[in-house]
Amino acid sequence: MTPHELAVYDGSGIDGGLYRLVVGWAEAAPHWFNRLVELWTLLGLGVFALLMLAAWWRARGAGPAVMARVLASPLVVLVAYAVNSGIKGLVEEVRPCAQLRVHDTLEACPGPGDWSFPSNHTVIAVAAAAALWFADRRIGAVAAVAAVLMGASRVWVGVHYPHDVLAGALVGLAVAVPLALAAGAAGPLVDRARTGPLRPLLGAGPQSVAAPAGRPVGAGRD
Incomplete structure (x- = not known):
């Protein structure tokens, strides 16, 4: 690599010392731990796709706005990636x-x-976690932990400064939060689609329990 190529932008003055410290920790870490981190940083983004599938499955029994946000989550991630x-x-x-x-x-x-x-990895992970948070709090919480681990792994394996990861998290949140919130407005479209051939995929949403004849729902036992 020539000096000209290195002269594009040098971010080492921000937190190059911290980067060297983390890389030093990685060099001294146990071999098995580093292999786990390498595996996570390589394949971990697939976990977010699995979490989106889990959120879709759970949203089949939820309201239409929830399903709309789940369906929009891959698009939210793509937009965040494009911006980044x-x-x-x-x-x-x-x-x-x-x-x-x-x-x-x-x-x-x-x-x-x-x-x-x-960091692209961090943007994708954080955008996915934010989108899932507004659709399903439990899955969103799992995704948030996974996003933190993904960002940290990018510094640990030596390909990003800490500020790259922090900036990636901010970009992911800045893009994903408003888009995820706006996606709920597509709830009426999901509601209508649930009455057609897509119902097996979209579910029926929350169902009210019919009361026995002459007895209101919620009435106590005799």
């Missing part, structure tokens, strides 16, 4: 492993033009 890609192209921050000449990172250092700021 635009920011990456504007900032063009060199990866810390390249800028600081760190050669012993757990993940191979990406090549020239694969910019560092903000």
Whole structure:
């Protein structure tokens, strides 16, 4: 890599010292732990897809606004990713492993033009967690923990500065929160679709319990 390529943007002055500290911890960590982190940072984004499927399954018995938010969650993630890609192209921050000449990172250092700021993995994870939070609190909480672990793993394996991860989290939240909230407005569309051929996929929503003849719902026992 030439000095010209490294001169695009140097983020090491922000938290390069913290980055080196974390990479040093990774170098001294047990082999089994580092393998787990590598596996998570490589495959962990698939967990969010599974969580979206779980949220869809649970939303089949929920109100139409909930289902609308679940169905919108992949689109929310795609929009967040697109916004983040635009920011990456504007900032063009060199990866810390390249800028600081760190050669012993757990993940191979990406090549020239694969910019560092903000972290795509973190944006995707946080956007997914935020979208799921507004659809299903339990699944959203699990996704939030997974998003934190994903962001941390990107620094641990050596391909991002901590500020890349923090910025990625902020971008993910800034994009996902308003979109997830707005998606609830599509509830009436889901409600209508539930009366047609898509009902097996969308569910029937919450069902009221019919009362026995001559006895109101909720009446106590004799």
